[in-house]
Amino acid sequence: MTVHFTYDSKDLAKAYDEISNSQFKNGTLLVEKLAVKPGQSILDIGSGTGRLGRHIGEIIGDTGSFLGIDPLEERVKIANDKNQQANAAYKIGVAEDLGFIPDSSIDIIYLNAVFHWVVDKEKALQEIYRVLKPGGKAGFATGARELNSITGLNRITNSVLSEGLYKQAVNFADSIQNLHGLTTTNLVQLLANNGLKVRDVQIKEVERKYRSAQEITRFIEASSFGNYLNHVPDTLRSQAKVDIEAELDKHRSGDGSIKFSNYTIFAIAQKSLSSAA
Ligand SMILES: C[S@@+](CC[C@H](N)C(=O)[O-])C[C@H]1O[C@@H](n2cnc3c(N)ncnc32)[C@H](O)[C@@H]1O
Numbered sequence: 001m002t003v004h005f006t007y008d009s010k011d012l013a014k015a016y017d018e019i020s021n022s023q024f025k026n027g028t029l030l031v032e033k034l035a036v037k038p039g040q041s042i043l044d045i046g047s048g049t050g051r052l053g054r055h056i057g058e059i060i061g062d063t064g065s066f067l068g069i070d071p072l073e074e075r076v077k078i079a080n081d082k083n084q085q086a087n088a089a090y091k092i093g094v095a096e097d098l099g100f101i102p103d104s105s106i107d108i109i110y111l112n113a114v115f116h117w118v119v120d121k122e123k124a125l126q127e128i129y130r131v132l133k134p135g136g137k138a139g140f141a142t143g144a145r146e147l148n149s150i151t152g153l154n155r156i157t158n159s160v161l162s163e164g165l166y167k168q169a170v171n172f173a174d175s176i177q178n179l180h181g182l183t184t185t186n187l188v189q190l191l192a193n194n195g196l197k198v199r200d201v202q203i204k205e206v207e208r209k210y211r212s213a214q215e216i217t218r219f220i221e222a223s224s225f226g227n228y229l230n231h232v233p234d235t236l237r238s239q240a241k242v243d244i245e246a247e248l249d250k251h252r253s254g255d256g257s258i259k260f261s262n263y264t265i266f267a268i269a270q271k272s273l274s275s276a277a
Helices: 012-017 021-033 051-060 074-082 121-131 145-150 152-161 176-180 182-193 213-223 234-247
Strands: 041-047 063-069 088-092 106-112 132-143 197-210 258-270
Touching: 012 074, 012 182, 012 197, 021 051, 021 106, 021 197, 041 051, 041 121, 051 063, 051 088, 063 152, 074 088, 074 121, 106 121, 106 197, 106 258, 121 132, 121 182, 132 182, 145 152, 152 182, 182 197, 182 258, 197 213, 213 234, 213 258
Parallel strands: 041 063, 041 106, 063 088, 106 132
Antiparallel strands: 132 258, 197 258
């Protein structure tokens, strides 16, 4: 089971641009932690539809430079269509191959809600290290896998998929979270093993509030570019979605909304000033 970039669509890309408020909010915190300054060169890996890029463009001003890369054509298209800054560009690319970027050329690199999707994390970190300037910083905001089991949404998805028809057919070890998600310890180890000095780590609880169960599954499908329920066999996937929505609907609070928390790791790492590329 791998991450599929071909499951995305125009519709999911458009939905993501409209409903990714919680990722955007996390992204602005990540940018604050990175202390981005006017004039800096920025690489946004997994830039999606460019919402955070548009925000950071205002910080770096006309003297900075910004490049966003993402493997999903439809999202890169939205980002370019909405881009109004001459010093910003979005192109198709993946974290594991930054071959088109010179060594030691970037001040700040960040991956906001992206690193848990990256299949070859070692390769990506080697590339990030190579292209960062000495003293340059890398920022990560990514799901805390060790806390997944206590986030309501995962608990409900997993409880539905462990019953009835799904019990024999679904292997949790194959879920994207299990295959590619990472714990805080994994993240710190990976950063340190790839030459980066870990400067700051924080886990933050982020509450999301939804009007309906359908809004939740739509949000997950758009955020996962069609990879939600990848580990459920094709023949059971639509029914699984209906059953999960029915279960989610039971969790409405007094004001009719459905609320779930999710835990995000914010990590800032730095390439040492004395390092050669
Ligand atoms: C949840 S979205 C986050 C988008 C954006 N960073 C934001 O803050 O809204 C995850 C993004 O990661 C991208 N992605 C997945 N695997 C990737 C990889 N190997 N390299 C770069 N981007 C990747 C996806 O294409 C998708 O746009």
